[in-house]
Amino acid sequence: MxxxxxxxxxxxxxxxxxxxxxxxxxxxxxxxxxxxxxxxxxxxxxxxxxxxxxxxxxxxxxxxxxxxxxxxxxxxxxxxxxxxxxxxxxxxxxxxxxxxxxxxxxxxxxxxxxxxxxxxYLPPPHIILRKALIAGIQYPLLARHIAHFMANTLFFTSLLFHSTLDHKRQVAKFCGNAALCRHTEQVVFSDPYQISQYNHWTSPYLDPDAEALRHDNLLKLEIAILKSKFSEQAQALIHGDLHTSSVMVTPESTQVIDPEFAFYGPMGYDIGAFLGNLMLAFFAQDGLVDQPDHRKAYKEWILETIEDTWNLFYKNFVALWDEHRNGAGEAYLPAVYNNPEVQLLAQKRYMAELFHDSLGFGAAKMIRRIVGVAHVEDFESITDAAKRASCERKALNLAKMLLKDRAKFEGIAQIVSAIRQF
Ligand code: ADP
Ligand code: SR1
Ligand code: MG
Ligand code: MG
The missing domain is CATH 3.30.200.20 (Phosphorylase Kinase; domain 1)
Known part of the structure; x- marks a missing residue:
């Protein structure tokens, strides 16, 4: 043939x-x-x-x-x-x-x-990270590896490294992936906030919660801002679907697969996808075991991984920026940003906006996995529906708060404290 x-x-x-x-x-x-x-x-x-x-x-x-x-x-x-x-x-x-x-x-x-x-082929013991999180397995190098992957793939495809001409040429190469972007626009940014034949949730427990999303004006205003950012901002080549089933792990190796949604979009969409899915894994833990205490240490490890991922990403990304400050990148021309004070201010502002974007996109990704078309195994494998709904509601409430109040947070440690309160 x-x-x-x-x-x-x-x-x-x-x-x-x-x-x-x-x-x-x-x-x-x-x-x-x-x-x-x-x-x-x-x-x-x-x-x-x-x-x-x-x-x-x-x-x-x-x-x-x-x-x-x-x-x-x-x-x-x-x-x-x-x-x-x-x-x-x-x-x-x-x-x-x-x-x-x-x-x-x-x-x-x-x-x-x-x-x-x-x-x-990524052979065993490589397993899908989501399955490892459900099984309660720790990966001490995960945060370091994924921070390296995200910092490098996002920095080297951004205007911090590219000239504007080069950037536009790269953006054009991925423009044709519009149908996949449109799919995301529907299932992440639209459907969870309207009645859709595809939506489902743990009914009847979450019926009021799902309805509340459709009547939450502040939430709807925030999701509109993120949807526009997703559709308009060609900041870097993003993976576009960087949840915990797109990562395969062993104790020594972290591999990112499945970038079919890749396009030039906002960096925070990738960072948020990864962090948001770790948060979903965190809230699923109590439903996965008979006694909540059984996963106490594991939940702490997930929180540490959330904190380390952002902090190491920040460190790596800023180090790449410093290293390539006088390169071809045209976002901050050396002739204009020509003193340490303005350079530091520029970095702080850029990273703060990226942090808030990541929180917003992460929250949107959490919400779509609870009331939208495609759910996650972390929750779906909790067979007792009442127990599942209780875990999902905590994640949903955290996500709603993050989406609305993300600008109030100054660092990842505050996010970890907030997660503990739900
Ligand atoms: P989809 O786009 O349908 O989500 P994925 O690329 O995520 O497809 O692959 C589906 C599954 O196939 C993964 O969850 C993993 O189990 C397996 N898989 C995919 N790529 C590899 C690989 N390179 N090595 C080992 N297993 C893989
Ligand atoms: C029907 S939605 C399917 C989802 O799976 C992929 O991994 C993407 O996240 C997509 O939105
Ligand atoms: Mg996949
Ligand atoms: Mg895929």
């Missing part, structure tokens, strides 16, 4: 496909002597919302083959979504892989006709 036009792959045709691509045959040593070609096995392991993921293995090596179909996997063909998202995912993986090679799986092959990416 030549695969000259788009074909939906299954476990059988994936093998034919792999054999037809020289780069993949070479990685799996299919042309060598022996039985490498005969011993190929394929398993569909996709557990995400959108795409199909095949693990192809033989005695030599393993390869991940991720295919996008023209609809949303977890909903079905009734919700179309362009399969071109695979193109933007491949471009983002390449770009993020250049900037943060230790934290992104290598792309082996991309086929635009088939909307198919072949990439490095």
């Amino acid at each position: 030549a695969f000259l036009e788009f074909t939906r792959l299954d476990e059988r045709s994936v093998i034919e496909y792999v054999k037809s691509v020289a780069a993949l045959s070479s990685i799996l040593k299919l042309d060598d002597e022996g039985d490498a070609a005969e011993k190929l096995t394929v398993k569909e392991i996709g557990d995400g919302n959108l795409n199909f993921v095949f693990l192809v293995t033989n005695s030599v090596h393993s390869v991940i083959m991720k295919q996008s179909l023209p609809y949303i996997r977890c909903i079905g063909e009734s919700w179309p979504l362009t399969k071109d998202r695979a193109y933007f995912e491949a471009m983002a993986l390449e770009e993020q892989g250049r900037i943060a090679p230790h934290h992104v799986p290598q792309v082996y092959h991309f086929d635009p006709t088939m909307s198919l990416i072949a990439m490095r």
